[in-house]
Structures are given as structure tokens and as C-alpha cells.
Amino acid sequence: MSEYDNIQKAVEFLKLFAPAPPKTAVVLGSGLGAFADALGGAKVPTKDIPGWPPSTVEGHAGTLAMSPRGIVALAGRVHLYEGYTAAQVVFPIRVLVALGAQTMVLTNAAGGLDARFSAGELVLIADHLNLTGENPLRGPNDARLGPRFPDLTDAYDAHLRATAQRAADKAGLGKLREGVYAQLSGPSYETPAEVRMVNALGADLVGMSTALETIAAVHMGARVLAISCVSNLAAGIATHKLTHEEVLAAGKQAAPRFTALLQGVIDELR
Numbered sequence: 501m502s503e504y505d506n507i508q509k510a511v512e513f514l515k516l517f518a519p520a521p522p523k524t525a526v527v528l529g530s531g532l533g534a535f536a537d538a539l540g541g542a543k544v545p546t547k548d549i550p551g552w553p554p555s556t557v558e559g560h561a562g563t564l565a566m567s568p569r570g571i572v573a574l575a576g577r578v579h580l581y582e583g584y585t586a587a588q589v590v591f592p593i594r595v596l597v598a599l600g601a602q603t604m605v606l607t608n609a610a611g612g613l614d615a616r617f618s619a620g621e622l623v624l625i626a627d628h629l630n631l632t633g634e635n636p637l638r639g640p641n642d643a644r645l646g647p648r649f650p651d652l653t654d655a656y657d658a659h660l661r662a663t664a665q666r667a668a669d670k671a672g673l674g675k676l677r678e679g680v681y682a683q684l685s686g687p688s689y690e691t692p693a694e695v696r697m698v699n700a701l702g703a704d705l706v707g708m709s710t711a712l713e714t715i716a717a718v719h720m721g722a723r724v725l726a727i728s729c730v731s732n733l734a735a736g737i738a739t740h741k742l743t744h745e746e747v748l749a750a751g752k753q754a755a756p757r758f759t760a761l762l763q764g765v766i767d768e769l770r
Contacts, residue, residue: 503587503594504642506551510595513550517542517566521600524769526573526762527593527713529608532729533563533575534755535762541567546576552595553578553588571766572596579708581687586634590716594645597720603660603769604717605762609747610681610707610728611690613699615737617730620754622668622676622761624661625726628711629682629703636716646719655718660725660765667764673757679704681728683711695737705730725765729754 501509528535536543544564546552555562555576562576574592578584593604612621641648661678668676682698684690686708690698698706705728714724731750751758 502642504644507591507594507598509550510552511598514544514564514566514595514599517544518572518599519568520570522566522572522596523570523601524572524603524605524766525596525601526571526605527577527607528573528575529577529709529729529751532607532609532751532755532758535759536563536565536573536575538759539565539567539571539573541565546574546592549595551591553584553591556582572599572601577709577713579687580632580634580685580712581708586632586636586638586712589712590636593713593716594720597717597722602722604713604722604724605765606710606713606724606726607758607762608707608710608726608728609731609751610705611695612730612733613695613704613706613737615733617733619730619732619750620757621730622673622754622758623705623728623730624664624676624678625656625681625705625710625728626661626678627656627680628714629680629698629701630711630715631682631698632685632712634685634712636712637719646721650715650719652715652718655714655724656726657723660723663768664725664727664761664765667768668761671757671760671764673761679728681705681707681710681726683707683709727758727761729758
């Protein structure tokens with residue numbers, strides 16, 4: 501069975517729970533699942549979706565919230581470091597776009613490469629560096645999914661970033677900084693030398709998700725808005741050892757502001 505057929509099989513399953521095709525899909529990063537809890541609607545365990553790779557990471561619940569308001573929210577993305585291929589990592593993104601979502605809101609917990617960042621700060625991603633050595637489009641291209649050579653000049657939609665800035669202002673969050681996000685494969689945190697490298701390459705944030713997902717979404721014609729929650733300062737900038745518990749704690753601390761921002765973005769998009 502082809503990748504396209506596997507995607508369609510998952511779409512047909514999810515149509516049983518979606519009252520209408522969703523317009524917007526939200527993917528929630530580590531510790532940021534509160535938005536899905538507040539969304540309402542059917543909660544579908546991702547392990548029940550045909551072909552869907554299960555998440556194995558603490559802080560990724562493995563549920564897809566199907567709101568009757570035309571929104572789906574995924575708490576439970578998967579990563580390269582779990583042993584999945586790039587194609588498996590982006591399978592959920594492809595399914596959500598095929599289900600109807602033409603706007604993808606990707607969120608993540610990221611390390612800050614600027615000492616002026618504070619834990620819990622929300623940053624809009626304006627561009628990315630894919631430093632994983634992988635690409636979800638590698639291999640034969642299925643034109644039913646998208647073109648062989650998609651353009652990524654405007655991978656992170658400027659109009660959506662402006663929408664997010666308006667939503668942040670209305671929510672009392674002030675002006676959000678924008679930055680370049682570098683995705684590495686993980687799961688080890690970056691060394692101080694690697695942090696200096698990605699900083700020299702122009703990155704402001706570093707993490708283990710999002711860039712591959714963006715490539716797949718753009719390949720299928722979706723618009724992308726991506727938001728990082730700065731969970732910690734990166735190695736060599738931080739003065740302490742990095743832990744996943746710190747990442748989850750930062751997500752929990754930022755959850756009310758993140759939820760307010762996401763809700764504001766969705767309201768603006770209606």
C-alpha cells in the first residue's frame with residue numbers, strides 16, 4: 501500500500517469523529533497539551549488511528565482532539581529520536597492536511613540561544629535550519645501529495661505571524677519576538693560547541709521537531725504558523741544541567757499564556 505493510500509485510510513477513520521472537515525490543525529509540543537484538554541469535542545487516541553506512529557515521550561499524551569468548531573489539536577507528535585523515519589514523523593501532518601486543515605499551527609518547546617530569552621517566553625518562528633540530515637520528501641514523489649521540488653521561501657507564513665501578533669496584543673501578551681529555529685535530531689541535548697555552531701549559522705532557537713513537519717505541510721499546500729515556548733537556555737548559555745523535567749515545567753508554567761495565544765489566533769482566523 502502506498503503512502504497516499506495509508507494517509508487516506510487514516511483520513512477515512514478520522515471522518516467518523518469529525519463533524520466537519522477541520523480548517524485548522526494545532527500540534528502541541530512537550531508539556532503544552534493543556535490546549536487540547538480545553539478544546540472540547542471527541543478525543544481520539546492516536547494509537548487507534550490506522551498507520552499512525554505512537555508517541556513514546558513523556559509530555560506527549562497521544563490524543564487527537566476533534567473540536568466541532570473546525571479545529572483539531574494533536575497532543576502527541578513523534579520524533580526522529582524515537583526511531584521513526586522522517587516519513588513516519590510527518591505522517592500525522594499529512595493526515596491532518598488531507599483531512600481538510602489548510603492552516604497548520606505547530607508549537608514546540610525550544611532551547612533559547614540568546615541569554616535575553618526567559619523560560620516560558622513565546623517566540624514566533626520566521627524560518628528554520630533543518631540540521632537533522634533527513635528530509636521527509638526523500639524518495640519517489642507522489643504528485644497527489646505535492647510537487648517534486650516545493651519552494652520554502654515563505655514556509656512560515658508572514659500573514660499568519662501578523663495574525664499571531666494581533667492575537668498576542670489582544671491577549672495582553674505584548675509583542676512577540678520572532679526568530680530562526682534549528683532542528684537537530686536529538687535525543688541528547690546539544691553540546692556547548694553545537695550551540696555555538698547553530699548560533700553562528702543564524703539560529704535563535706534549537707529543538708528536535710517542527711522543521712520536518714513544516715516541509716511536509718508546505719509540500720501539501722498548507723500554510724504554517726509555528727510558535728516556540730522557550731523552555732530553557734541552551735547548553736553553554738544556561739548555567740545548569742538541562743533536563744526534560746525542566747522542559748515540561750516550563751510548558752506547564754507557560755500553558756495559560758500559550759492557550760490564550762492559540763485561542764486568539766483561532767478567533768482571528770475565523
